[in-house]
Amino acid sequence: MGEFELIEHFFNFSKGESGVALGVGDDCALLECEPNMQWAISSDMLVQGVHFFADVDPERLGQKALAVNLSDLAACGAKPRAYTLSLSMPSFDEAWLRGFAKGLKSMSQVHACPLIGGDTCKGPLTLAITVMGEVPKGQALLRSTAVAGDDLYVSGHLGIARAALLAMQGKLPMSASELARLRLALECPSPRLALGQALRGVATSAMDLSDGLAGDLVKLMRASSLQACVDVDALQGCVRSEPFMADLPQSQRLELMLTGGDDYELVFTAPRAARQQLQELARPLNLALTRIGHMQAREHTASQVLWHNAKGEPLSFEFHSFDHFS
Amino acid sequence: MGEFELIEHFFNFSKGESGVALGVGDDCALLECEPNMQWAISSDMLVQGVHFFADVDPERLGQKALAVNLSDLAACGAKPRAYTLSLSMPSFDEAWLRGFAKGLKSMSQVHACPLIGGDTCKGPLTLAITVMGEVPKGQALLRSTAVAGDDLYVSGHLGIARAALLAMQGKLPMSASELARLRLALECPSPRLALGQALRGVATSAMDLSDGLAGDLVKLMRASSLQACVDVDALQGCVRSEPFMADLPQSQRLELMLTGGDDYELVFTAPRAARQQLQELARPLNLALTRIGHMQAREHTASQVLWHNAKGEPLSFEFHSFDHFS
Numbered sequence: 001m002g003e004f005e006l007i008e009h010f011f012n013f014s015k016g017e018s019g020v021a022l023g024v025g026d027d028c029a030l031l032e033c034e035p036n037m038q039w040a041i042s043s044d045m046l047v048q049g050v051h052f053f054a055d056v057d058p059e060r061l062g063q064k065a066l067a068v069n070l071s072d073l074a075a076c077g078a079k080p081r082a083y084t085l086s087l088s089m090p091s092f093d094e095a096w097l098r099g100f101a102k103g104l105k106s107m108s109q110v111h112a113c114p115l116i117g118g119d120t121c122k123g124p125l126t127l128a129i130t131v132m133g134e135v136p137k138g139q140a141l142l143r144s145t146a147v148a149g150d151d152l153y154v155s156g157h158l159g160i161a162r163a164a165l166l167a168m169q170g171k172l173p174m175s176a177s178e179l180a181r182l183r184l185a186l187e188c189p190s191p192r193l194a195l196g197q198a199l200r201g202v203a204t205s206a207m208d209l210s211d212g213l214a215g216d217l218v219k220l221m222r223a224s225s226l227q228a229c230v231d232v233d234a235l236q237g238c239v240r241s242e243p244f245m246a247d248l249p250q251s252q253r254l255e256l257m258l259t260g261g262d263d264y265e266l267v268f269t270a271p272r273a274a275r276q277q278l279q280e281l282a283r284p285l286n287l288a289l290t291r292i293g294h295m296q297a298r299e300h301t302a303s304q305v306l307w308h309n310a311k312g313e314p315l316s317f318e319f320h321s322f323d324h325f326s
Numbered sequence: 327m328g329e330f331e332l333i334e335h336f337f338n339f340s341k342g343e344s345g346v347a348l349g350v351g352d353d354c355a356l357l358e359c360e361p362n363m364q365w366a367i368s369s370d371m372l373v374q375g376v377h378f379f380a381d382v383d384p385e386r387l388g389q390k391a392l393a394v395n396l397s398d399l400a401a402c403g404a405k406p407r408a409y410t411l412s413l414s415m416p417s418f419d420e421a422w423l424r425g426f427a428k429g430l431k432s433m434s435q436v437h438a439c440p441l442i443g444g445d446t447c448k449g450p451l452t453l454a455i456t457v458m459g460e461v462p463k464g465q466a467l468l469r470s471t472a473v474a475g476d477d478l479y480v481s482g483h484l485g486i487a488r489a490a491l492l493a494m495q496g497k498l499p500m501s502a503s504e505l506a507r508l509r510l511a512l513e514c515p516s517p518r519l520a521l522g523q524a525l526r527g528v529a530t531s532a533m534d535l536s537d538g539l540a541g542d543l544v545k546l547m548r549a550s551s552l553q554a555c556v557d558v559d560a561l562q563g564c565v566r567s568e569p570f571m572a573d574l575p576q577s578q579r580l581e582l583m584l585t586g587g588d589d590y591e592l593v594f595t596a597p598r599a600a601r602q603q604l605q606e607l608a609r610p611l612n613l614a615l616t617r618i619g620h621m622q623a624r625e626h627t628a629s630q631v632l633w634h635n636a637k638g639e640p641l642s643f644e645f646h647s648f649d650h651f652s
Contacts, residue, residue, distance in 0.1 A: 004545070011580065021364055024548070026469050027401035027533055030457070033359035038347055040354035041442065047449030075353035085373035086454040088410075123373030128412040128445075128454030130369060143352050207353055209432035219330070223351070234516070245451060314651035322462075 003120055004094065010086065010101040012116030016115040016140035018084060021066075022116075029116035031082055039081075043071035048125035053168075058096045060187040061127075062103025067189050067211065068113055069131040071264045074196035075208035077141040078133030080113035087122030111193060139200045140295070141268070143223035146205035152228060153203075153278065155192055157240035158213060159253070160185040161259025167244070174244045174248040182242065189264035198281045199268060206268035214258040214317070216267060217305050227298035233310035251280035271293055329446055332418065336427040337411065346408060348442075355573070357443035359406055363460040365407075368398035373453035379494075382592040386513040387427025387453075388472030392514065393515050394536065395457040396437055397612030400522035403467040406439035414449030437519060465526045469549035472531035476595035478554060478619040479529075481518055482541060483566035486511040488586030493570070500570045503624035508568065515590035524607045525594060532594035538585040540643070542593060543631050550595075552578070553624035554562045559636035563616035584643070595621055 012024045019083060048054055049067055066083065073080055085104070089096075105224075108115055115132065117173055164183040166172035174182070192208070197207060209212035209216050221228045240246065245253060270278060275291070282289045307315040338350045347356035359365075359469055372391055392409065411430070411590055415422075428587065436439055439457065490509040492498035500508070506652060518534070531550055535542050545623060547554045564583060596604060601617070608615045635639040 022468065027398040028368045028404060028466070030461075030466055031365040032363070032401075032463075033363055033365060035359070036362060036573045037359055039357040039359060039365070039458075041357065041408075041410060041456075041458070043410040043412045043444045043454070045445045045447055045452075045454060046451075047414050050414075050447060050449050073605055076356075078354060079505040083562070084367060084368075084369040085455055086456075088371055088373050088452060089374075090451045097428075119371045121373055121376060123371075123376050124450040126371075126373075126414060126449065126452050128369070128452075129409055129484045130367075132365075132367070132458075135356070137358075138353070140348070142348065142354055162606055188514035198422065239640075245369060306368055309422075319372065 006097070007120060010097050011115060012119070013101065013105045014108060014116065017114040017303070020114050020116055023114065024117055027083070031116070031132070032151055036137050037136050038140060040073055040076050040078035040133040040135050040140060041130065041131040042069055043128065044069050044072070045126065045128045045184045058099035059103035059299040061135070062100040063107045063188045064067060065127045065129055066104055066113070069129045070113065070191035070193060071189065071210070073131055073133040073206045075141065075194045075206050075266060076135060077139060077196045077200040077206070078135040080111050080131065080133045080193065080199060082114050082116040082152040083129055083131040085115060085118040087118065088121045088126045090122065090125060112189070112281070132316040135200070138235050140219065141196065141199060141203055141204055141206035143207045143220050144326065145293050146220065146224035146226055146269040147271070148226055148295055148297040150204055150271055151275065151291050152267070152295060153268055153291050154213065154267050155195055155287055155289055156265040156266055158209070158238045158263050158265065158276060159256035159260040160242070161189065162256050162263035163244060172244065175215050178243055186262055191264060192266045192287070194285050195266055195287060198285065202277060202281065203268040203270045203275050206266055209263040209265050210261060210268055212261040213267065214305060218303060220267065221295070222223065224295065225298065225308060226295045228295055229306040229308065230293035231310055232307050232315055234290065234292045237288065240304050301320065330564045332423070336423050337441060337444070337621055339427065339431045340434060340442065342393045343440040346440050346442055349440065350443055351637060355408070355410070357442070357458070360460060364463050364466060366399055366402050366404035366459040366461050366466060367456065368395055369454065369456040370398070371452065371454045375407065382513065383620045384425030385429035387530055388426040389514045391453045392430055392433040393517050394590060395437065395455045396452040396517035396519060397515065397534040397536070398399050399457055400518045401532050401592060402460040402461060402468065403522045403526040403532070405436050405517065405523060406457065407451055408440050408442045409455055409457040411441060411444035412454040414445065414447045414452045416448065418450060424458070436512035437517070460530060465520065467525060467529055469531055469533045469546050471551055472546065472550035472595040472621050473597070474552055474621055474623040476530055476597055477601065477617050478556065478593070478595055478621060479615050479617050480539065480564050480591055480593050481521055481613055482616055484535070484564045484589050484591065485582035485586040487572060487588035488516065488582050498570065504569055511546045512588055515588065518592045518613070519588060520611050521592055521613060524576040524611065526601055528600050528607065529594040532592055535591050535593055536587060538587040540584040540631060543568040544552050544629060546593060547621070547631070548622065551624065552621045554619060555634065556619035557636055558633050558641055560616065560618045564618070565599065620630070635648065637646040
């Protein structure tokens with residue numbers, strides 16, 4: 001099978017979907033612009049041996065590759081429109097391609113986000129996706145627009161993906177059945193698209209959690225020129241009760257939650273007056289929103305979150321975000 | 327230097343450019359939609375050892391990486407709006423990054439196409455670019471809309487990039503000074519954006535030449551369900567007179583022109599009535615347009631171009647397009 005048959009056979013599954021004027025197969029894909037909308041665009045790259053293991057289930061990899069891109073759209077409150085995939089792979093492996101395309105297609109369909117084009121070539125296994133969404137003009141959620149006095153929230157649970165990774169590496173004891181369940185969080189995260197769109201006009205700023213709350217929060221507070229203050233006791237609301245947690249010392253549990261990465265939950269800020277509204281919008285989404293702290297004006301160039309306990313007593317941690325080059 | 331400082335230092339060169347509501351640094355970039363426009367989107371991936379040599383000048387690589395994507399916009403008659411870059415690289419190499427970013431920036435500025443986002447990570451050297459352009463609704467040039475009886479044209483010259491590649495591999499004799507000049511065609515192609523936009527409303531179909539005319543024409547004729555007939559004598563109009571050509575047998579010269587690849591010229595069709603108009607629109611572009619043949623209704627599923635000489639006598643060749651997986 002040649003390159004062009006390969007694309008036609010495995011990657012033309014979104015043919016004829018609505019909103020796409022022209023899909024896979026020409027020099028460019030064509031998309032209609034809706035009036036009074038802005039385009040939200042994000043690109044992510046996944047490299048074998050860096051972002052995933054060589055033996056990862058290709059179907060889950062297909063799901064995750066798109067999910068992590070959709071998570072960026074969720075973070076800015078955008079609705080998915082379409083995506084492109086560039087894929088380099090060492091050889092033509094039909095079984096692998098079938099699984100990968102199946103996962104990609106299922107994630108595409110769940111979120112109504114058609115595959116409209118891309119590239120395939122020979123090379124080390126690498127996936128690069130660019131996702132395009134739309135958001136009403138001026139309503140995108142940014143990192144830079146939090147306001148002093150805002151509450152700080154996190155959606156869902158933190159640390160599960162990293163716990164699964166550590167267990168797979170033999171660094172965290174976990175039963176096989178528990179690992180089988182928890183690795184779903186690592187291998188097939190759920191982009192919080194419905195939450196992101198519901199937060200438009202309510203949240204003052206938002207971002208998605210890919211590198212761990214401790215490091216990602218620093219990016220949010222720098223972008224907004226504010227200081228984030230987090231109540232470590234309130235963070236218990238982001239713990240998902242799992243058997244492996246029971247034996248874990250408190251410090252290790254915190255480290256998982258704060259530096260784990262791969263959570264793909266949203267962290268966002270909102271005014272105190274929105275507390276009731278937030279609980280109401282979260283209910284139909286079946287998603288916990290935990291208020292973990294607040295933003296305050298900063299007195300100097302801050303590079304660390306201020307951590308405290310429920311009594312307001314300061315706590316001291318040294319946390320680092322994942323970084324490819326430092 | 328960490329990942330985020332790296333992006334800020336090397337890849338935030340389009341900050342504040344017009345038409346970009348939000349650039350590098352947030353979860354998504356934001357672009358304004360213009361009314362009555364369609365978005366044209368294309369993605370290309372370049373892998374070290376497959377698409378370029380490890381010792382390629384990083385500045386030229388930066389130029390080429392964007393140029394080959396812009397060439398896809400040219401092929402559909404779109405005007406560039408913005409692009410994203412995903413880059414995996416084995417280590418932090420400041421000199422390499424400085425050169426690469428310089429080349430990318432110069433190509434961005436020449437074509438008014440700002441870099442609005444992307445991703446960087448550790449991994450084998452791989453570049454994935456997604457470029458976005460706009461085209462008035464319904465006016466994009468497609469591969470599938472050629473009409474029986476149309477003339478067939480090629481812009482510029484063919485085979486120079488491949489000749490340079492062969493010379494670099496020691497497979498084609500060429501003086502060092504000639505090679506230094508010709509490898510510009512290989513390492514820094516010029517996307518035919520002005521031509522593509524000028525062809526809107528004149529050409530009936532178009533595509534860019536990346537894999538060699540012989541193979542790419544087959545894609546055009548299949549997309550349009552037509553047969554392409556090429557006058558091999560007329561193809562001499564696409565020869566750029568270079569010293570190395572003098573010693574080349576006619577058959578090898580043809581092979582270079584028809585299977586070379588990496589030309590990034592446009593092949594397009596237009597009605598006979600447009601001949602005068604085409605010569606006029608080409609003049610200010612300082613670009614030769616060579617009429618090399620015509621399209622005709624096809625009698626059966628064609629997989630080969632029909633080649634003939636100026637007298638109309640059929641010629642027989644076996645040409646294959648570059649393909650990563652066959």
